[in-house]
Amino acid sequence: MNDKEKMHSGDLYNPGDPEISAVQQQCLEKLYDFNQTRPSESAKRDAMLHDMFAKMGENCYIEPPLHANFGGYHVRFGDAVYANFNLTMVDDTYITVGSHTMFGPNVTIATAGHPLLPELRAQGYQYNAPVVIGENCWFGAGVIILPGVTIGDNVVVGAGSIVTKDLPSNVVAFGDPCQVVRPINDHDREFYFKDRRIDPDMFADQK
Template identity: 40%
Template sequence: MLTGVPYKAFGKELFHERQNAKELLFEFNNLPPSKIKERHQLIKSLFGKIKGSFYLEPPLRCDYGYNIEIGKNFYANYNFTVLDAAKVTIGDRVLIGPNVSLITVNHPIDKDLRQEGFEISKEIIIENNVWIGANVTVNPGVTIGTNSIIGSGSVVTKNIPENVIAVGNPCKVLREITTKDKTDFERTLK
């Protein structure tokens, strides 16, 4: 699964690993809002690597959890979904809007291979200082470059370079982020 070659996801071992993640997520998603420390402990036991402070608004969904790495000062809003059959690496100071999905897994085009249960997964990398707006889907194998912003509702099917604003379905670069964005806050809202 982690090597990027086709695999069968419905075997006993992977099923049990997903079930383990679901148990932890059920507990995380159903704790009272005041139980922040307890939620953090559950995420620390679920995710593969956490570099520093983080905050995830429940509900959260993932397949395995152990393939997810997050950097310092990470924030994810409500309904963050990570299908982490491959590694998902998230850098420092990343902001994730509500209803964002990071999908590392794909199914074959051929119906016979799909019916046999084959899947393939490819790593997703989100570099430092990225902001992903609400209702964004990031597809398998994508890298989003440092400092970039993905506009709400986008479907990211290809790599996004550093220091750009990208939007749409499929997501495309709208423009570069410039020094003018530091002083013209109204412009940043357009």
């Protein structure tokens, strides 16, 4: 198994391998161009994202600047994914994001890690573990998602949280380390923020 194959196996590998570096540079050139686009160039941005990402669903929006080790080359987005400023994806291996998921500003999704043993780090070794995020999730500003984490559907993660372990579907979670606080419940169908009530007519199209 060569270093390029080891990127997606969880094995230690050399990220400075010439074949890997050549692909990465091409990806970063595209990312650079994306980040130089003007706000009025929405169609151009959309076309660029479809070219940059492994998969880009319909009606997605990423607010530049976007930061990604491989410019989205190993990233799959469903439909209607939204990312605010400074989404950072350490996409040395696969990141999968379900439809209708939202990222606040300064969210980081990391797939890469380095051995604790200093002798191995000194040689530049790295390993990667994929991240999987379900549908209709919301990540507040500054959330950090660490390598190997899987997050279910309809999950809300509070701002500033560090997600170190898997999270099940339909929960609110926050903290450092991030922990499940409670399930999404009937209270959330009545109130959207503190004492602010949801207009029942908003559910009309679900009947």
